[in-house]
Amino acid sequence: MSTPFPRPSYAAVLRVPHARRTFAAALVGRLSYGTVSLSLMLALTRSTGSYAVAGLVMALFGATSVLLSPYRAGLVDRHGPRRALLPMALLYAVLLCVTAAACWRPGVPAAVLALTAAFAGACTPPLGPSMRAVWAGMLPDRAMLQRAYSLDGVAEELLFVSGPLLVGVVVGVAPPAVGVVLSAVLVAVGTLGFVTSPAADRPRAAEREKDATPARRGRGGAGQGRALLQPVLVAAGVGVSVSAVDLLAVAYAVQRDLGGSTVAWVLAALSAGSAVGGLLNGAITWTSSARARLPFLAAGLGVSLAAAGLAPGVGTLIAAVACAGLFVAPALTTAYLIADESAAPGFRTRAGAWCNTAVNAGMSAGAATVGLLVERLPLPVCFAVAGAVAVAAALVPGRRREASAGSAGPVSRRPSPSRPSPSRPSRSRPSPSGRP
DSSP, X not given: OOOSSOSOOHHHHXXXXXXXXXXHHHHHHHHHHHHHHHHHHHHHHHHHSOHHHHHHHHHHHHHHHHHTHHHHHHHHHHHOIIIIIHHHHHHHHHHHHHHHHHHHSTTOOHHHHHXXXXXXXXXXXXXXXXXXXXXXXXOOSHHHHHHHHHHHHHHHHHHHHHHHHHHHHHHTTSOHHHHHHHHHHHHHHHHHHHHTSGGGGOOHHHHHHHHOXXXXXXXXXXXXXXXXXXXXXXXXXXXXXXXXHHHHHHHHHHHTTOOHHHHHHHHHHHHHHHHHHHHXXXXXXXXXXXXXXXXXXXXXXXXXXXXXXXXXXXXXXXXXXXXXXXXXXXHHHHHHHHHHHHOOTTOHHHHHHHHHHHHHHHHHHHHHHHHHHTTTSOHHXXXXXXXXXXXHHHTSOOOOOOOOTTOOOHHHHSOOTTSTTTOOOOOOXXXXXXXX
């Protein structure tokens, strides 16, 4: 099938008109999500002098951010990025500044801190899903979209690694509340640059919305729910497995009387493996469909993680975790691609947001569950349980969204990913606020 786009590559993706400007602006805004949690936690701890209060406030901040993500994404789908995303980002930035001001001096009641943080989390702009929706609007060619989503996922991985490092530099010369203000500035500037890009007005979901009748949208929405089941559950399983590595690495180091640097190397191996896997996944021209690949990616993560529990030493543990990381970004990227394929008219941003929510919910659940298991079961068993969750998610059957007669849904309008020409297939341990 002929295509107006050049041969798929990462460079070709960035050469698409307005791609570099839009992507760079979105990354500036999303860097805020890599800096805000550590900054806010340090500011709250310094202000209240209580880890319990700080943890409670952070939990409220994260809960409102993650649980309301699909609803915020729905506003972007319904009203467009400029009318919904920009006011959301500016309100979020203002509330972060209010929270930073409340943390500047000790003595502010915990209820005030909790309230401002909860409202700030509720306004977190869904920049990740919005950027992926714009990618899909700019790149109807599936092979190009595969590269774009892989590049997006690897860049997000690096943001969540570099964000805490940036906070470390800031708190070395200023109070932690300055880091919260920096997070507010980043999200405001990045979102402004994103929504003013010409590409932000071109998501294809808006065009399909005009052609779809309410009856067709209702039937498409029912089919969409079934079609989203596989990518959402796999994303949740990946979240559980990845979050488990943090605590399991700490437990491994404690049991063997190793230093904290061991934990850092293990987590760095996971992130590095994920980045490499994401780049490789985007560079391959797949002949199988995304739905066919997703179970194998989830199973690969689970098996590798279970094998890591049998590591006799630090070197083998790092290698095993790096192997597990190779499957993380590809699994999430493929889940986002399937969600995009399954999106009914006017639901593209929401479909990606459901995957985001699943990852973050899985990470929260995984951290809580592994924290209980690690005190009761041998460490290799805990690794195996964490891996088994990803394997179980791989068993979820994939279903395409059924297009009603006469309906022009995403499946009927796009070439099948299994066809040769357009075949094709987004971390980090996220902050409590998740990966908006």
